[in-house]
Amino acid sequence: MRYSALKVFAQALTGNKGWKPVWREPEPKAEYDVVIVGGGGHGLSTAYYLAKEFGVTNVAVVEKGWLGSGNIGRNTTIIRSNYLLPGNEPFYELSLKLWEGLEQDFNYNAMVSQRGILNLAHNDPQRDGYARRGNAMLMAGADAVLLDEDGIREMCPYLDFDNARFPIRGALWQPRGGTVRHDAVAWGYGRGADQRGVDLVQNCEVTGFQIENGVCMGVETAKGPIRAKKVAVCVAGSSGRVMAKAGMRLPIESHVLQAFVSEGLKPTIPGVITFGAGHFYVSQSDKGGLVFGGDIDGYNTYAQRGNLPVVEDVCEGGMAIMPMIGRARLLRMWGGVMDMSMDGSPFIDRTHIDGLYFNGGWCYGGFKATPASGYCYAHLLAKDEPHPTATEMRLDRFRRGHMIDEKGVGAQPNLH
Amino acid sequence: MIINHPLLGPRDASEFTYLGDASLIDRPDWQTDNAQELFHEYLYLRDNPAGEHRELWFHEQGDRSWLVVTRSTLTHEITKVELARDVAISRRRDE
Amino acid sequence: MSTSNRLNDGLIDRSRPMSFSFNGKIMGGFEGDTLASALLANDVKLVARSFKYHRPRGVFSAGSEEPNALVELRTGAHQEPNTRATVAELFDGLEATSQNHRGSLKYDLMAVNDWLSPFLSAGFYYKTFMWPKAFWEKLYEPAIRASAGLGRLSMEVDPDTYDHGFLHCDILIIGAGPAGLAAALTAGQAGARVILADEDFRPGGRLNSETLEINGAPGHVWAEQALSELNALENVRVLTRTSVYGAFDHGIYGALERKTDHLADSSGKPRQVLWRIYSKAGILTAGATERSIAFGNNDRPGIMLSGAVRAYANRYGVAAGKRISIVTNNDDGWRTAIDLTAKDVEIAAVIDTREGSPKAVIPGASIVMGGRIVDTRGRHGLTSIALSNGQNIPTDCLAVAGGWSPNVHLTCHQRGRPVWRDDIAAFVPGEDLPVGMRVAGAANGTMTLAAALRDGEDKAITVLGDLGFSATSPLDLVAQDEPSDIEAFWHVKESMGRCFVDLQNDVTSKDVSQSHLEGFRSVEHLKRYTTLGMATDQGKTSNVLGLALMAATSGKSIEETGTTVFRPPYSPVPIGAFAGRSRGEDFRPVRHTPSHSWAKDQGAIFVETGMWLRAQWFPKPGESHWRESVDREVTQTRNSVGVCDVTTLGKIDIQGRDAADFLNKVYANGFAKLPVGKVRYGLMLREDGIVMDDGTTARLGENHFVMTTTTANAVSVFRHMEFCRQCLWPDVDVHLISATEQWAQFAVAGPKSRALLEKIVDADFDLSNEAFPFMGCAELTICGGTPARLFRISFSGELAYEIAVPTRYGNSLAEVLMQAGKEFDVVPYGVEALGVMRVEKGHAAGNELNGQTSALNLGMGRMVSKKKDCIGNTLSERDGMNRDDAVRLVGFRPVDRSAQLKAGAHFVSRGKSAITENDEGWMSSVAYSPSLGHSIGLGFIKRGHERMGEIVVAADPLRDAETDVEIVSAHFIDPEGERLRG
Amino acid sequence: MAKFTLQSRSALERYIMSFDGVTLKEVADFGLVSIAAPIGGEKKLIQAVKKSYGCDLPAVGSSDVSKNSELRMLGLQPGQWFAFFPHAGDDALSSVSEKLGMGGYYTDQSDSWAVLEISGERAREALERICPLDLHPTAFPKGAVSRTVMEHLGVINLRTGEDTFTLMSARSSAQSFLHAVETSIRNVI
Numbered sequence A: 001m002r003y004s005a006l007k008v009f010a011q012a013l014t015g016n017k018g019w020k021p022v023w024r025e026p027e028p029k030a031e032y033d034v035v036i037v038g039g040g041g042h043g044l045s046t047a048y049y050l051a052k053e054f055g056v057t058n059v060a061v062v063e064k065g066w067l068g069s070g071n072i073g074r075n076t077t078i079i080r081s082n083y084l085l086p087g088n089e090p091f092y093e094l095s096l097k098l099w100e101g102l103e104q105d106f107n108y109n110a111m112v113s114q115r116g117i118l119n120l121a122h123n124d125p126q127r128d129g130y131a132r133r134g135n136a137m138l139m140a141g142a143d144a145v146l147l148d149e150d151g152i153r154e155m156c157p158y159l160d161f162d163n164a165r166f167p168i169r170g171a172l173w174q175p176r177g178g179t180v181r182h183d184a185v186a187w188g189y190g191r192g193a194d195q196r197g198v199d200l201v202q203n204c205e206v207t208g209f210q211i212e213n214g215v216c217m218g219v220e221t222a223k224g225p226i227r228a229k230k231v232a233v234c235v236a237g238s239s240g241r242v243m244a245k246a247g248m249r250l251p252i253e254s255h256v257l258q259a260f261v262s263e264g265l266k267p268t269i270p271g272v273i274t275f276g277a278g279h280f281y282v283s284q285s286d287k288g289g290l291v292f293g294g295d296i297d298g299y300n301t302y303a304q305r306g307n308l309p310v311v312e313d314v315c316e317g318g319m320a321i322m323p324m325i326g327r328a329r330l331l332r333m334w335g336g337v338m339d340m341s342m343d344g345s346p347f348i349d350r351t352h353i354d355g356l357y358f359n360g361g362w363c364y365g366g367f368k369a370t371p372a373s374g375y376c377y378a379h380l381l382a383k384d385e386p387h388p389t390a391t392e393m394r395l396d397r398f399r400r401g402h403m404i405d406e407k408g409v410g411a412q413p414n415l416h
Numbered sequence B: 001m002i003i004n005h006p007l008l009g010p011r012d013a014s015e016f017t018y019l020g021d022a023s024l025i026d027r028p029d030w031q032t033d034n035a036q037e038l039f040h041e042y043l044y045l046r047d048n049p050a051g052e053h054r055e056l057w058f059h060e061q062g063d064r065s066w067l068v069v070t071r072s073t074l075t076h077e078i079t080k081v082e083l084a085r086d087v088a089i090s091r092r093r094d095e
Numbered sequence C: 001m002s003t004s005n006r007l008n009d010g011l012i013d014r015s016r017p018m019s020f021s022f023n024g025k026i027m028g029g030f031e032g033d034t035l036a037s038a039l040l041a042n043d044v045k046l047v048a049r050s051f052k053y054h055r056p057r058g059v060f061s062a063g064s065e066e067p068n069a070l071v072e073l074r075t076g077a078h079q080e081p082n083t084r085a086t087v088a089e090l091f092d093g094l095e096a097t098s099q100n101h102r103g104s105l106k107y108d109l110m111a112v113n114d115w116l117s118p119f120l121s122a123g124f125y126y127k128t129f130m131w132p133k134a135f136w137e138k139l140y141e142p143a144i145r146a147s148a149g150l151g152r153l154s155m156e157v158d159p160d161t162y163d164h165g166f167l168h169c170d171i172l173i174i175g176a177g178p179a180g181l182a183a184a185l186t187a188g189q190a191g192a193r194v195i196l197a198d199e200d201f202r203p204g205g206r207l208n209s210e211t212l213e214i215n216g217a218p219g220h221v222w223a224e225q226a227l228s229e230l231n232a233l234e235n236v237r238v239l240t241r242t243s244v245y246g247a248f249d250h251g252i253y254g255a256l257e258r259k260t261d262h263l264a265d266s267s268g269k270p271r272q273v274l275w276r277i278y279s280k281a282g283i284l285t286a287g288a289t290e291r292s293i294a295f296g297n298n299d300r301p302g303i304m305l306s307g308a309v310r311a312y313a314n315r316y317g318v319a320a321g322k323r324i325s326i327v328t329n330n331d332d333g334w335r336t337a338i339d340l341t342a343k344d345v346e347i348a349a350v351i352d353t354r355e356g357s358p359k360a361v362i363p364g365a366s367i368v369m370g371g372r373i374v375d376t377r378g379r380h381g382l383t384s385i386a387l388s389n390g391q392n393i394p395t396d397c398l399a400v401a402g403g404w405s406p407n408v409h410l411t412c413h414q415r416g417r418p419v420w421r422d423d424i425a426a427f428v429p430g431e432d433l434p435v436g437m438r439v440a441g442a443a444n445g446t447m448t449l450a451a452a453l454r455d456g457e458d459k460a461i462t463v464l465g466d467l468g469f470s471a472t473s474p475l476d477l478v479a480q481d482e483p484s485d486i487e488a489f490w491h492v493k494e495s496m497g498r499c500f501v502d503l504q505n506d507v508t509s510k511d512v513s514q515s516h517l518e519g520f521r522s523v524e525h526l527k528r529y530t531t532l533g534m535a536t537d538q539g540k541t542s543n544v545l546g547l548a549l550m551a552a553t554s555g556k557s558i559e560e561t562g563t564t565v566f567r568p569p570y571s572p573v574p575i576g577a578f579a580g581r582s583r584g585e586d587f588r589p590v591r592h593t594p595s596h597s598w599a600k601d602q603g604a605i606f607v608e609t610g611m612w613l614r615a616q617w618f619p620k621p622g623e624s625h626w627r628e629s630v631d632r633e634v635t636q637t638r639n640s641v642g643v644c645d646v647t648t649l650g651k652i653d654i655q656g657r658d659a660a661d662f663l664n665k666v667y668a669n670g671f672a673k674l675p676v677g678k679v680r681y682g683l684m685l686r687e688d689g690i691v692m693d694d695g696t697t698a699r700l701g702e703n704h705f706v707m708t709t710t711t712a713n714a715v716s717v718f719r720h721m722e723f724c725r726q727c728l729w730p731d732v733d734v735h736l737i738s739a740t741e742q743w744a745q746f747a748v749a750g751p752k753s754r755a756l757l758e759k760i761v762d763a764d765f766d767l768s769n770e771a772f773p774f775m776g777c778a779e780l781t782i783c784g785g786t787p788a789r790l791f792r793i794s795f796s797g798e799l800a801y802e803i804a805v806p807t808r809y810g811n812s813l814a815e816v817l818m819q820a821g822k823e824f825d826v827v828p829y830g831v832e833a834l835g836v837m838r839v840e841k842g843h844a845a846g847n848e849l850n851g852q853t854s855a856l857n858l859g860m861g862r863m864v865s866k867k868k869d870c871i872g873n874t875l876s877e878r879d880g881m882n883r884d885d886a887v888r889l890v891g892f893r894p895v896d897r898s899a900q901l902k903a904g905a906h907f908v909s910r911g912k913s914a915i916t917e918n919d920e921g922w923m924s925s926v927a928y929s930p931s932l933g934h935s936i937g938l939g940f941i942k943r944g945h946e947r948m949g950e951i952v953v954a955a956d957p958l959r960d961a962e963t964d965v966e967i968v969s970a971h972f973i974d975p976e977g978e979r980l981r982g
Numbered sequence D: 001m002a003k004f005t006l007q008s009r010s011a012l013e014r015y016i017m018s019f020d021g022v023t024l025k026e027v028a029d030f031g032l033v034s035i036a037a038p039i040g041g042e043k044k045l046i047q048a049v050k051k052s053y054g055c056d057l058p059a060v061g062s063s064d065v066s067k068n069s070e071l072r073m074l075g076l077q078p079g080q081w082f083a084f085f086p087h088a089g090d091d092a093l094s095s096v097s098e099k100l101g102m103g104g105y106y107t108d109q110s111d112s113w114a115v116l117e118i119s120g121e122r123a124r125e126a127l128e129r130i131c132p133l134d135l136h137p138t139a140f141p142k143g144a145v146s147r148t149v150m151e152h153l154g155v156i157n158l159r160t161g162e163d164t165f166t167l168m169s170a171r172s173s174a175q176s177f178l179h180a181v182e183t184s185i186r187n188v189i
């Protein structure tokens, strides 16, 4: 069913009774060309692009819960391509371009809202770092603007310019950055994949891999075994525990990132604002809630919940830059389990087991990557060679000494 | 969270700084033939278990002890807390 | 003042009348009122507009679960959006305004949405607004955003303050209703350390709203007695106006105490205190929340929860209407009729969805058993209800009794799942409670009074036993169990008009079925597709109804359908409260250098470096641009002598028999053979071979070293060294302690530095080049016996020293150096000049040691010893870190000497365009060199060390600049190091 | 030749202030010396301390007072203690090391800390607003000592009496430390 204003109008007149399910609820077949493990953003977009761009439609996405129950359903929805390193920046810029045409492409309004992202700088070295990054962005064909204090004041007069412990000295602004209605991304990709014949199998946990003579032949699931020519894992926060079933240890730890939403407020801030002298970033959802977050809790966990020190730290950061939010109430806090990699950058790669592929290590930044990750993973699965923007995202890069460490904090995931 | 410090009793986790898997105690021998590979595994690869996890916490705002905490990554329940130095010494003896 | 709906009695203080205003209209109430009770007393029915359809709405509940009656409380910077009128205590002069409407509350222009509602059904926006593409940004999105949200922030700095606090107890009891009070009495009398917290300003829970009796007295009287008994116990702390908002790991609870919200003015005290409560055990006695029933137009002002109608009558002495009807599926609804009748309030009808005989005689009311309401009327307030049997009943208030849902919220904060109980038609806490938590009373599904009291007492006895206390004597409370039979009833299918499920977000029963139709069938999909339960009330009165409807549609049981995830906070908490005092200038502590007050007197400009405030430069009269000051400071230092406070560098005192070996392992370069009385530059790697930090370390004795770290890494280096000491090499005899704060340290640099120091060191110390050469160190006395340490090290490249004295003398030493140096034209310099001189000398600093660069990149590859075990040497040998085309740190100068270099520019070869493929490196630090008279830079470029003299382009598209630069040695000044050795 | 002399300053200029039920004052003129025991040398050090001061090297988390009750030995971390005593000059280090001799490693900490004493019947109520430690006498009795965090500052808390606590924090942030403790008092009084 194609969506349009006309369709909404026609349905309204007939009591909204003629809508069709966005996806079928199929039982898994015995065998597929590709089984994608994980029905999050990346799994669904991979399926979508496999079918749409590479003509591979004999595909199943196997999801242990409901579609979009993982990090795609709980992230702070920021999209941007303001990366520094050549192993990353072209990939994220590809992703941003895909976002820009996404809704027309999959006929679903995910409310891609490009109202800009503002990274505040509070000292000279930070500003120098942003300059280096802004230039890297421009050189990769992205957009970037370096703002001075006056420029920021004009854009966000309510920031604390006068009484701040760490005064605002400048900012890197990416006008094309912004937010997207996260759940709708999963639904749009899911619907698009389903329409092209992909089986989306919910409530079907993958419990093991069928590995025979070093070749992966399929998966064991809660709904029985499924054979597959290729098994493509993209389970984000569950990467460690899933790949352990294939006997693999990964350069990944699972950590919780909390996020927060305030009660609904009339328009308060445009776009995204990030604090540079503490852990706080914020945007406003289309429902009016201030959606904000900060640092990860910092300890290994698979529980989708965090603790108070980070809650306080994040709110302190918020009050430090925008003390007018003091009387806004925090409505809900939640957590998501993230696949924190050893250098803060992701993997889209084959494994040493033939037929088994891995996509993960997205840390707190994989939402923005959803389109490109799906596109590049589909490329790898269909052609068995990496997409040109994802050649560095290899599992063996630490062995070879080719880290992609944007933050420069080394092999300690909780610092990335 | 609360970490029941072996010397000081229950203390808020915010006094501590987290490092990671307690296997970081087992630093490889730099002179073995495949030292580079061993160091790669030591520094980069993780069991990352869903369940019991032995991990290193530093009591930075306390007695400056490194602790090995055994904690479930599913429930956060802590079942054991040891001084890392004791753990390190006993591992050496085991070798 | 008309308080037309006031009844007699109630727990308000009629001797304390108060006036308040709503939308500018001034009205009266009493102490003990909430804004909601006072509005109802004044017959104000319409108080708000719903989120999506802008439907007129009135007060729905009498507690924190309120979905409708949200107002903007107070004015100006104190304005507080989305405040529940049902918990806002009345104070004299309170001002409130309604929110979320265009035009007046009564004639809201946005109410057109209500007429358009068929087009705005669940998820409509995902299906449209996509064409033409360009319209999204310009038209659709702005329109959607403008209509989003409820209340407005003032956009002014929050003028109130907030505090944090920490409490410890054996047992935290959450909720001071009958169950909580019974538990607290039991636990308190047994001597346990007890905290009893309640959201309400008046403890007692439902006892305040009911006519039930305990020990022969009205329940609220017993509650008062219990409370004074508890207050008399030293081991019990009662916190009212305190909501426990979350249950966190290991018995930590978060609670928000509202200190001054019930006052007109906070008088400079914190408005709220956010407590972190550490408990050994918790007893949740949070009661239950009533829920609604879905029938046609069940959302009009005047339609309220039955228990709330009772609460307004019994507790606040307010009749919620003049002619009240009740619809119920359980016995509790009847009590509303009974209590109101006793207060002479006219009851129009009692409609029980169950068949059978009436549960009470209600004079004058029509009683309809097996009744169904299909529609209601009254645009701005209820006027009548229509039943399926054709009856039309004029009524201005409808009390809805859909059953009670135990407040299981906190039992689920650690991923616990509640379980369904058919007999009470409700979810009760499951087995997987937060560690240490027990649940009693209505929260546990124990819905009736006598049983709730007993449950509270029993759970307290169990917990006491677990903690090793024994209960003293039984409470022996006498109370009755009120009738509480229920037959689940959710939805009048034959309704005319929409049946609202989530009142705030305007989710209707049709949205639920449409969600099912479109495949959003899991409760979590239902929630996200329809926004059910996502409003400020988090669906407290509506979630169970919504999922019951979903269960019915999908043919599953309610148990199978399950609930969505409960998340903190139980009731919303201001962001300001979470931040506490950490805001504005108090966001983080400030660290001052020992000479801060002297520097301030000199008019220094300060800059934040981490937590430190450091003098950036010292402007002189007549200098109008910072560069003038900095150039002067550099020039004068290089020509004569300059002084700079460098205390902020980390200092670690290292002692022990194995100290030298230890340093040899934590540093990449050798330290074992450093002689006593000498300093050496040390390069510290991370295990991955990337540079972690650098600094100088002095050997003061055979077993005694002092290490310096960079300012930024002082803490992390200390932590790392403790890790090495305790975890990697646990047998070594090495002891570390920070000495950063102990010593005030000054760089004294420049050709006259020796002459200056000679004036202050005590006579016996020989400063000559022979006696105290470059890289020497010593402990000595200065200024007549003050202990000091002297290091002959140089960051500036000049003949230079660092001198340290105990911090107490730091400020004085700055003054003395200035006095003694006057004859040499001494100059104080700040971090800016320090930075210029280090760039001139080619020293790497933070911008170069950024955690991404290896010793090889920095041109120090050869320092990494291959002959010993040290942190980082093995992995620094990986191929990827030893590529031929690796970037190298070198110097850059503009071909056109008048050009200004910019840090952050990227290098491309001449003739190549500035795109990623051609990127060869970046400029990390720049400075204007007054010594050379032009701009200089340090940067990393591929194979830089082999490209001396080559001209490349520093591309800076961000600032629209491209500058030709020449690759040169990083040592712009005195490359042979003659000055510093002189 | 030295015609210059250096003036000493206390961290908080000898601050003192009384509130209703609480007194807050700077403790100045003290010596604070860290003592570490060489591995294997603990016994010897304990004997030396016993002999010189008549007190124990206490367990981590507790303190012990010297025979003449002038010096307090604080157990702060395994193998490390702080000797805390009234002392005016800048030779606190040698005054300890000379007494205890070669058996330990000593580091002067006298200038590293700003020290406040908070006392009075409402002192605990004020501390409740910043100190995460359980200060109930059963959990933190007289003589107990612990490092913790208060308002982002590391603080050593030593209980010297029923209602008297000595608080030590880094000297460089003395002003923020004082502000934090003072605010806690003002917020409750």
Ligand SMILES: Cc1cc2nc3c(=O)[nH]c(=O)nc-3n(C[C@H](O)[C@H](O)[C@H](O)COP(=O)(O)OP(=O)(O)OC[C@H]3O[C@@H](n4cnc5c(N)ncnc54)[C@H](O)[C@@H]3O)c2cc1C
Binding pocket: A037, A038, A039, A040, A041, A042, A043, A062, A063, A064, A065, A066, A067, A068, A069, A070, A071, A072, A073, A074, A075, A076, A077, A078, A079, A204, A205, A206, A207, A234, A235, A236, A237, A238, A242, A257, A258, A259, A293, A334, A335, A336, A337, A338, A362, A363, A364, A365, A366, A367, A368, A369
């Ligand atoms: C609080 C928070 C905020 C964030 N903010 C941002 C942001 O602002 N911008 C940004 O770019 N990124 C952000 N992220 C990161 C981003 O959400 C993730 O990187 C990204 O969603 C991960 O990819 P995914 O969508 O495929 O993961 P998921 O949605 O987590 O998908 C993985 C799926 O695998 C399923 N699965 C797991 N194990 C199995 C199994 N054994 N069998 C079958 N299925 C299985 C899971 O149930 C899950 O549905 C944030 C993350 C969090 C938690």
Ligand SMILES: NC(=O)c1ccc[n+]([C@@H]2O[C@H](COP(=O)([O-])OP(=O)(O)OC[C@H]3O[C@@H](n4cnc5c(N)ncnc54)[C@H](O)[C@@H]3O)[C@@H](O)[C@H]2O)c1
Binding pocket: C174, C175, C176, C177, C178, C179, C180, C197, C198, C199, C200, C203, C204, C205, C206, C207, C210, C212, C242, C243, C244, C245, C285, C286, C287, C288, C332, C404, C407, C440, C441, C442, C443, C447, C448, C449, C452, C482, C483, C484, C570
């Ligand atoms: N007959 C029925 O159908 C029925 C149903 C429900 C309740 N009741 C009545 O309710 C009472 C049950 O007693 P109870 O003590 O279990 O409950 P209660 O409702 O009397 O008391 C609960 C208290 O907990 C407080 N509270 C809730 N959540 C809190 C939080 N997070 N933080 C702080 N405070 C919080 C509330 O303000 C309230 O005062 C009995 O009187 C019973 O008669 C009857």
Ligand SMILES: Cc1cc2nc3c(=O)[nH]c(=O)nc-3n(C[C@H](O)[C@H](O)[C@H](O)COP(=O)(O)O)c2cc1C
Binding pocket: A073, A074, A075, A076, A077, A182, A261, A285, A287, A289, A291, A304, A331, A332, A333, A334, A335, C524, C533, C534, C535, C538, C564, C565, C567
């Ligand atoms: C961008 C964004 C906006 C959200 N807005 C709301 C909101 O307005 N109301 C609400 O109750 N929850 C909101 N949530 C939180 C969700 O209810 C939910 O907590 C989150 O998706 C995690 O799922 P879980 O709590 O079921 O684990 C929002 C979440 C996100 C990611």
Ligand SMILES: [Zn+2]
Binding pocket: A312, C164, C579, C580, C581, C582, D151, D152
């Ligand atoms: Zn704080």
